[in-house]
Amino acid sequence: MYALKTLFHVRRTVSILFLTPNQPIRFRKFRFGEWEDSKKKKSFDPRLFQVSDESGKMVVEEIANFDQESLDGDDVMILDALNVIYVWVGAGANQDEKKGALNTAKKYLEQGNLPRHKQTTIETIFQGRETPTFKKFFPSWDDELFQRDERTVANMRKLLFE
Template identity: 40%
Template sequence: MLHVLSQGCSGDEREMAKAVSDVLSRQDKQVVMEGQEPAEFWVALGGKAPYACDKRLQKEETPHSPRLFECSNQTGVFRMTEVEDLAQEDLDQDDVMLLDTWEEIFLWIGRSANEYETKEACNSALEYLRTHPAGRDPDTPIISVKQGYEPLTFTGWFNAWDPHKWSVSRAGYHTSQHH
């Protein structure tokens, strides 16, 4: 039996994993650190693929909760409005969304967002950092993310992210899938 320890796991989590593996099997266990897994491990899982393992996602508790804002000029005036929940369904493909994870700011660009919204969202992100009451680092990275091409460092902030919610057609355009 192979026992893989995540780079971000705590001592309590290691002990719990050991206790569970003892219940599952009495045979000898091979302990391996994340990143050192043998090829058979990945074969048993159906092959190795990207997964959320970025060190920023491994922090046990972040002192600042992520915040999501909708950036839109739908009313004729550009506004940045905070969205209460952090769910994939809140990402509006007609707008730009700003996700503040404290370490980074993501500008998620919906496929139907207009050029003005995109430009103003970028300007607003800079102003948001400059005027934040907590005195934010002005060099905080601002990362643009296109709908359908979200990196794990973005999707990892959302519970139950559905990578198939938006599919890419042959022409390279994104289409929304309704479930």
């Protein structure tokens, strides 16, 4: 008979767990007074920020419910993907926005508001050269969107409000 004995020493009691070949092995961790299932992952929703100096000063604004069309080709965007911070550089972004976005991403990472892996990196991505891992945060990614539609969010604002 095949059996796996696992001993847990919790509160001075010993539990023996017998697993047969048909049972999946599930590990649990005792933490903060209760058992946590190792298969349950804490969910994290990526966050997107727009970095722009269109108003004359550097402004960082979070974009809620974002999609690919939220990426403004005239600015720099910061995508917080928990283990990687992406700095997406739009084709029309100026030098101040590029520098400001990188500094903002570094400060954001240093704040440490979220539990992150120690090896969290900042990756720079240029418009039109997005990696597959970056694209996966935008479920309906269209490689031709920026090529066929030159209108950016900033240009649309100008058209609407001028």
